[in-house]
Amino acid sequence: MSNFSRTQRISKDVVWTDGGVVAAHHRTAAEVGAKVLAEGGDAMDAAIATSFAIGVVEPWMSGPMGGGMMTLWRAKEERAETIEFGMRAPLGLDIADYPLVATGGVSDLFTWARVRDDRNIFGPLSIAVPGLVAGMELAHQRYATRSWADLLEPAVALARKGMLVDWYASLMIAAVTRQLAKDKDAAKIFLVDGQWPNIAGWTDVKESRLDQSSMASALQRLAEAGPRDFYEGRLAEALVSDMAEKCCPLSAADLATYRARVSQTRTVTYRGDAVIHAPSGLSAGADLVATLKQMERELTPGSSPDAGSYVAMANALRDAYQHRLNNAGDEGNHAEAPACTTSFSIVDKHGNMVNVTQTLLSKFGSRVVSPSTGMLMNNGIMWFDPEQGKPNSLAPGKACLMNVCPTIGQYRGRMFAIGAAGGRKILPAVTNLISYMVDYGMTLEEAFHFPRIDVSGVSQVIVDEDLRADICAAVEAVVPTQTAKRTVHPYAFGVPVGVMRENGRNCGVTEIMAPWGDTCLEENSRS
Numbered sequence: 105m106s107n108f109s110r111t112q113r114i115s116k117d118v119v120w121t122d123g124g125v126v127a128a129h130h131r132t133a134a135e136v137g138a139k140v141l142a143e144g145g146d147a148m149d150a151a152i153a154t155s156f157a158i159g160v161v162e163p164w165m166s167g168p169m170g171g172g173m174m175t176l177w178r179a180k181e182e183r184a185e186t187i188e189f190g191m192r193a194p195l196g197l198d199i200a201d202y203p204l205v206a207t208g209g210v211s212d213l214f215t216w217a218r219v220r221d222d223r224n225i226f227g228p229l230s231i232a233v234p235g236l237v238a239g240m241e242l243a244h245q246r247y248a249t250r251s252w253a254d255l256l257e258p259a260v261a262l263a264r265k266g267m268l269v270d271w272y273a274s275l276m277i278a279a280v281t282r283q284l285a286k287d288k289d290a291a292k293i294f295l296v297d298g299q300w301p302n303i304a305g306w307t308d309v310k311e312s313r314l315d316q317s318s319m320a321s322a323l324q325r326l327a328e329a330g331p332r333d334f335y336e337g338r339l340a341e342a343l344v345s346d347m348a349e350k351c352c353p354l355s356a357a358d359l360a361t362y363r364a365r366v367s368q369t370r371t372v373t374y375r376g377d378a379v380i381h382a383p384s385g386l387s388a389g390a391d392l393v394a395t396l397k398q399m400e401r402e403l404t405p406g407s408s409p410d411a412g413s414y415v416a417m418a419n420a421l422r423d424a425y426q427h428r429l430n431n432a433g434d435e436g437n438h439a440e441a442p443a444c445t446t447s448f449s450i451v452d453k454h455g456n457m458v459n460v461t462q463t464l465l466s467k468f469g470s471r472v473v474s475p476s477t478g479m480l481m482n483n484g485i486m487w488f489d490p491e492q493g494k495p496n497s498l499a500p501g502k503a504c505l506m507n508v509c510p511t512i513g514q515y516r517g518r519m520f521a522i523g524a525a526g527g528r529k530i531l532p533a534v535t536n537l538i539s540y541m542v543d544y545g546m547t548l549e550e551a552f553h554f555p556r557i558d559v560s561g562v563s564q565v566i567v568d569e570d571l572r573a574d575i576c577a578a579v580e581a582v583v584p585t586q587t588a589k590r591t592v593h594p595y596a597f598g599v600p601v602g603v604m605r606e607n608g609r610n611c612g613v614t615e616i617m618a619p620w621g622d623t624c625l626e627e628n629s630r631s
Contacts, residue, residue: 108589116623118549120611123626126150127601127612128448129165129525131622133158136258137450138624140250147456148176148247149255152240154448155460156259156323159236160316161267162620163480164276164468165446165525168326168334170482171235172445172462174243175369175383175510177521179455184371184381184512186389187246189239189364190504191232191465191484196353197500201229202490217491224498225486226283228352230470232484232504236462238364241331246366256327263320263478266313272619274303275593280468287350289473290480318478335359342476350472352481369512374400378542381512388509388531391424395535398423405543411578414557414571417539418579421532421559429562431495445508445530447523449603451610453626457603459510459523461530509534515542522602524615526595528560533598548604552613555590558597566596592617 124147126137137154141147151174159167166172171191177184202219216224223229244252267273277284277294278301284290291298293314302312325339333339340359347354369381370389374396382389395417403416445463463482464470470483487505488498496505507530510523520541524533533556540551555568557579567576569587579585588596601621603612614621 106589108591114616115553116613116616118611118613118623119625120609121625121627122453122609124150124450124452125603125610125612125623125625126154126448126450127603127614127623128154128158128621129446129599129601129614129618130158130162130620131624132161132262133448134622134624135629137448138626138629139258140255141452141626142629144249146247146249147450147452147458148243149250150450150452151448151458151460152244152248153255153258154450155236155240155462156256157262158446158448160259160262160319160323162446163267163316164464166236166462166464167479168237168477169234169474169479170462170464170469171232171484171504171506172239172460173383173385173387173506173508173510174239174458174460175381175512175521176247176458177381177456177512177519178247179457184369186367186369186384186510187239187243187364188367188385189235189242190386190506191235191482191487192358192362192504193232193485193488193498193500193502194353194355194358195501196355196358197485197498198353199492199498202498204490216489219490224488224490225466225483226471227286228347228350228470228472230483230485231347231352231354231472231481233354233358233362234482235362235364237326237331237334238362242364242366244331252330253327256323260320260323260327263316263323266316269302269312269314272592274301276467277301278303280471283471284468287472289475290468290471293473293478316478318475322477322479335362339477343474346474346476352472372396374538375405375542378513378515380538383508383510386503386505388507391428391531392509392511392534394427395420395424395531396538399539403539403543408544409540411575413539413543414567414575415578415582417535418557418559418565418583421535422562422583424531425528425559426562445525445527447510447525447599447601449521449523449601449612451521451603451605451612453610455519455605457512457519457521457605459512459521459601461508461510461523461525463506463508463525507531511538513538513541518604518606520548520602520604522600524598524600526598529558529595529598532556532558532560533600537600537602548602548611548613552600552602553616556597568597590617592619
């Protein structure tokens with residue numbers, strides 16, 4: 105049974121423009137990127153500015169203390185590539201600090217064997233080496249046309265103002281209040297009196313904002329001193345000191361030796377005339393490629409998806425996940441595989457595109473704040489299997505196997521850049537959207553509004569209750585199935601964003617249930 109209305113319908117407008125478009129999980133961050141485009145910036149300029157801005161206004165999803173990946177398209181050269189900036193385990197990590205207990209799996213994004221006190225999931229021992237700043241540094245070196253300081257200035261200004269606490273922010277904070285209260289620095293920023301959720305009044309229209317002054321100062325330093333300061337300068341020293349006080353093994357060597365990297369995309373053809381540029385490295389890119397290849401054999405395109413379509417998609421996703429669970433991980437050469445995240449897609453008026461998917465991993469990451477920077481730390485250690493002897497087993501210095509899947513696609517005169525948030529729900533969301541647009545000819549708007557299925561593992565499929573009963577029955581005959589409503593919280597399905605270009609014009613859209621997600625146009629940002 106459900107409490108929710110069965111007659112309510114939610115949609116988002118999709119507007120086409122000759123100018124650039126930014127689609128992001130937070131409207132304010134999208135506005136920052138659109139303004140950069142309006143001032144003559146490249147899609148990558150807008151991406152860097154949006155990245156740091158969204159870390160301020162949506163701080164529990166991503167930020168400089170996280171990591172991620174981007175897949176981009178350079179229109180003039182007709183070339184796609186991936187920039188990888190995933191997190192790594194600290195060199196000083198001690199496997200003995202993560203003893204297993206015999207009380208079953210954990211309840212967050214993964215079902216690893218349980219570690220004592222969940223210390224691989226929350227707290228100082230869950231923190232991995234952050235990569236986001238290095239990723240934006242590399243992107244800036246390769247493609248930016250504006251200065252680093254200029255691109256960080258909007259984020260600095262937003263942090264000085266402080267994030268607005270509305271009903272959605274209150275919901276996010278309330279959901280993890282107990283764990284935030286365990287870290288005095290997190291409690292100081294997000295909680296009232298160090299223990300109560302910062303909740304906007306039911307009928308109160310007065311503004312409440314977080315104190316992000318420490319974050320503003322850190323971002324100002326980063327803007328002025330440059331990105332290497334985060335890894336080798338004053339910011340690095342402060343971060344290492346903060347972590348030492350909290351008994352986290354993150355070291356100066358971890359930061360100084362970290363580098364983002366450029367790599368070729370996993371590019372495949374689909375249905376003969378669609379070209380999909382999936383991300384490289386330790387992402388869900390290999391799983392997307394495997395899923396599409398199996399769907400090409402087993403799914404028959406038509407005028408609209410039917411029961412057979414979803415059975416074929418469910419089987420392909422399950423098989424890909426089974427392979428991922430058995431084989432994927434960092435074994436030193438990146439040969440294999442290579443929820444709470446944020447994603448944004450950008451296209452400029454010249455046709456350059458990028459999807460950036462960046463994360464702290466869980467909502468509020470480790471629930472630990474670096475007091476010198478005012479920023480939440482990631483919990484990237486959770487990505488590793490704590491049991492030894494597996495490809496993705498926890499080890500010092502090892503790269504995290506991420507679920508991100510920033511993707512560029514080309515199909516019959518259309519180009520799109522899509523990605524999603526939602527941990528293991530990312531791959532199914534991206535797969536659904538590609539299938540809708542290629543197998544059934546849907547527009548970006550139609551694809552984002554159409555109900556989806558989620559296959560986040562091998563034991564169950566979640567089907568949107570708005571899909572027909574015969575679809576649910578057909579999938580249920582193959583694998584245990586649960587129906588769910590597409591809602592604001594919790595998200596039963598991934599949370600995608602995307603932009604599209606066709607005949608020199610652009611549009612964008614975000615997940616229709618995401619209350620902060622929005623698309624902003626360059627033309628509306630010109631002063």
